Amino acid sequence: MKIAVLSNVNMNVLIRMLGKEEGIEVYQTEGYGNELGLLYDKSSSYNVFSPDITFLIMDLMELICAELDMGQASERISSWFEQLEGALEAGKIYYISDAYLWGYGISTCSVPGIKQRLENMWLESLLGLMEANDNVRLFPYAGFVQGMGEENAFSKKMWYMGKILLGNEAQKNLCSLIVHKAEVERKIPKKILFLDLDNTLWGGLAGENDISPIKLSEDHSGLAYKNLQRVILGMQKQGVLLGIISKNNPDDAMEIIEKHPHMVLHSDSFAIKKINWEAKDKNILESCEELNIGVDSAVFFDDNPAERELVKAMLPQVTVPDFPDREEDLPDVMTKIYHEYFEKAHVTKEDFEKTRQYAQNAERSKLLKSAGGFEDYLKSLEMVMKRENPAANVERFLQLVNKTNQFNLTTRRYTLEELTDIINNPGKRAFLYSVADRFGDNGIVAALIADVSDESAYIEEFVMSCRVMGRHIEHAIITDVEKQLEQEGIKVLRGTYIPTPKNGPVAKLYNELGYTLSSEEKDGRAEYQIQIQIAKRVKRVYYVDICY
Amino acid sequence: MTEKIIALMEEVFKLPAGSISIDTKAEDIEEWDSLAHVMLIGELEEQLGISIPLDEAVEITSVKELVEKAASCQ
Numbered sequence: 001m002k003i004a005v006l007s008n009v010n011m012n013v014l015i016r017m018l019g020k021e022e023g024i025e026v027y028q029t030e031g032y033g034n035e036l037g038l039l040y041d042k043s044s045s046y047n048v049f050s051p052d053i054t055f056l057i058m059d060l061m062e063l064i065c066a067e068l069d070m071g072q073a074s075e076r077i078s079s080w081f082e083q084l085e086g087a088l089e090a091g092k093i094y095y096i097s098d099a100y101l102w103g104y105g106i107s108t109c110s111v112p113g114i115k116q117r118l119e120n121m122w123l124e125s126l127l128g129l130m131e132a133n134d135n136v137r138l139f140p141y142a143g144f145v146q147g148m149g150e151e152n153a154f155s156k157k158m159w160y161m162g163k164i165l166l167g168n169e170a171q172k173n174l175c176s177l178i179v180h181k182a183e184v185e186r187k188i189p190k191k192i193l194f195l196d197l198d199n200t201l202w203g204g205l206a207g208e209n210d211i212s213p214i215k216l217s218e219d220h221s222g223l224a225y226k227n228l229q230r231v232i233l234g235m236q237k238q239g240v241l242l243g244i245i246s247k248n249n250p251d252d253a254m255e256i257i258e259k260h261p262h263m264v265l266h267s268d269s270f271a272i273k274k275i276n277w278e279a280k281d282k283n284i285l286e287s288c289e290e291l292n293i294g295v296d297s298a299v300f301f302d303d304n305p306a307e308r309e310l311v312k313a314m315l316p317q318v319t320v321p322d323f324p325d326r327e328e329d330l331p332d333v334m335t336k337i338y339h340e341y342f343e344k345a346h347v348t349k350e351d352f353e354k355t356r357q358y359a360q361n362a363e364r365s366k367l368l369k370s371a372g373g374f375e376d377y378l379k380s381l382e383m384v385m386k387r388e389n390p391a392a393n394v395e396r397f398l399q400l401v402n403k404t405n406q407f408n409l410t411t412r413r414y415t416l417e418e419l420t421d422i423i424n425n426p427g428k429r430a431f432l433y434s435v436a437d438r439f440g441d442n443g444i445v446a447a448l449i450a451d452v453s454d455e456s457a458y459i460e461e462f463v464m465s466c467r468v469m470g471r472h473i474e475h476a477i478i479t480d481v482e483k484q485l486e487q488e489g490i491k492v493l494r495g496t497y498i499p500t501p502k503n504g505p506v507a508k509l510y511n512e513l514g515y516t517l518s519s520e521e522k523d524g525r526a527e528y529q530i531q532i533q534i535a536k537r538v539k540r541v542y543y544v545d546i547c548y
Numbered sequence: 549m550t551e552k553i554i555a556l557m558e559e560v561f562k563l564p565a566g567s568i569s570i571d572t573k574a575e576d577i578e579e580w581d582s583l584a585h586v587m588l589i590g591e592l593e594e595q596l597g598i599s600i601p602l603d604e605a606v607e608i609t610s611v612k613e614l615v616e617k618a619a620s621c622q
Contacts, residue, residue, distance in 0.1 A: 012583050013583060013586075013587055016583065155590050155593070155594070157593055157599065157602065157605070158586050158587070158589070160602050161586045161589060161605060162582070162583070162586040164586055164590075168560075168587055168590050168591050169594060
């Protein structure tokens with residue numbers, strides 16, 4: 001991965017350290033303080049290097065030229081952000097530091113709260129920039145300095161000798177933080193956190209006493225468990241699914257979950273609950289099947305070492321982190337688990353809704369059981385499909401094409417840059433679809449990319465989220481795409497199926513859609529095509545209203 | 549103290565133990581450039597608590613000078 005660090009102070013120590021990190025190629029900067037110039041100048045060494053991720057680690061005191069005047073500082077900050085915004089490129093990722101104001105004159109300054117006010121001013125501008133550009137992320141620099149303490153983070157000697165703000169130890173920590181952020185951009189996060197109850201979400205055993213004597217409260221060790229739940233709730237709100245895998249009497253456990261006054265997590269925080277006396281590996285496997293997620297996307301957190309060993313042995317794909325010895329370490333350990341396994345570079349709207357969507361899926365399965373036949377079931381879902389603008393949803397688009405394995409015809413993977421190119425390329429067409437039904441909005445669940453540079457268009461990618469598979473939505477999508485492309489003058493559509501170990505469910509999709517096989521290779525790769533005039537007469541069964 | 553300083557230098561310059569002696573000069577080793585020099589002065593302060601005055605720190609060009617300055621600053 002190619003990264004660049006740009007700054008208005010000397011970052012060469014950091015850059016030298018980054019250069020020794022495996023898997024990272026770092027831009028060798030020219031001086032410092034010319035970050036905007038390097039970004040703007042198309043022929044600068046920075047743009048020639050063309051990094052995937054750029055870290056802008058800015059020192060606020062330098063940026064305001066150490067003039068502690070609200071008016072002047074405000075002007076400098078907003079003009080810096082304005083200029084920066086003009087230099088951003090759509091296909092690249094930018095991490096921009098929040099501010100930590102350090103230097104001389106703060107404590108003798110007559111403006112009360114100047115440090116916080118200037119830092120906030122910077123933060124507000126940064127948040128505004130992030131809102132308008134989903135390739136801009138916050139780099140948590142202020143928290144990093146606070147974590148180390150000013151005394152340990154900054155080195156006066158190195159500052160005066162070479163405009164190097166941070167001491168050697170701080171440089172090492174900053175280097176790790178940058179490497180971590182770069183990894184988060186590349187890594188596929190886990191999806192579900194399976195939790196035990198007794199001595200995990202609360203202290204003590206449910207059912208042994210009345211509900212009050214379990215440890216879960218506002219003080220002592222009860223507070224440690226409550227804080228652990230607060231961390232977990234934060235994760236859940238970002239799209240981490242939660243599941244309970246616990247050996248209890250369900251009534252005892254549910255009594256606490258639903259009625260205990262200090263429970264931060266509630267019954268509907270969990271996408272699935274397996275509270276029974278079955279083996280935990282079996283419960284995990286079943287949960288993953290019911291939710292339609294891979295076992296390798298699961299993390300299991302349990303205080304009992306025997307249960308952890310069992311799960312490790314029976315389900316080696318599941319991640320099983322260690323459990324802390326001391327109760328006060330629980331919230332920190334969970335925070336670490338979050339950063340290591342679940343942290344996402346960018347949280348999309350779909351992520352906020354995830355638990356609800358998975359829980360709705362469980363309800364849909366119930367309806368399927370009660371409905372007379374499959375067609376009645378599909379009708380009763382009252383599905384509505386809508387075309388969404390790819391340019392406005394590029395992060396979700398990226399997520400879909402890169403994370404979908406089952407309903408994926410070609411399993412081509414794309415970088416943000418490539419997708420942006422596709423969206424802007426008149427020779428290509430990108431389709432994104434959202435689907436809602438009577439149980440709720442599923443968000444954007446399908447994407448299709450077609451090459452339309454010729455009268456015979458080619459579907460180079462077609463993916464759909466597994467949470468809406470098996471509802472004939474693909475028939476509606478293809479019909480809609482064909483209709484649109486016909487209007488644009490396309491006569492023939494071609495498509496490919498490239499088999500992988502995971503995309504078996506769509507091996508016969510093109511046949512079902514009425515396409516004819518034009519060639520097939522030994523490895524199973526198959527080419528299909530259809531005349532759009534013929535496609536119109538193919539009978540496809542779906543119960544989805546298309547709304548524009 | 550001399551050994552400690554030399555060990556620290558080898559660490560900062562990422563050189564194997566024994567690469568630096570009391571007679572080594574900055575010009576002898578490629579790794580001892582101006583940036584590494586600032587890191588070295590920073591490490592002396594962070595790790596060993598030795599603070600060489602700024603103007604003197606900039607002028608040091610050999611292990612011998614560094615050890616002498618460090619001794620006078622302790």
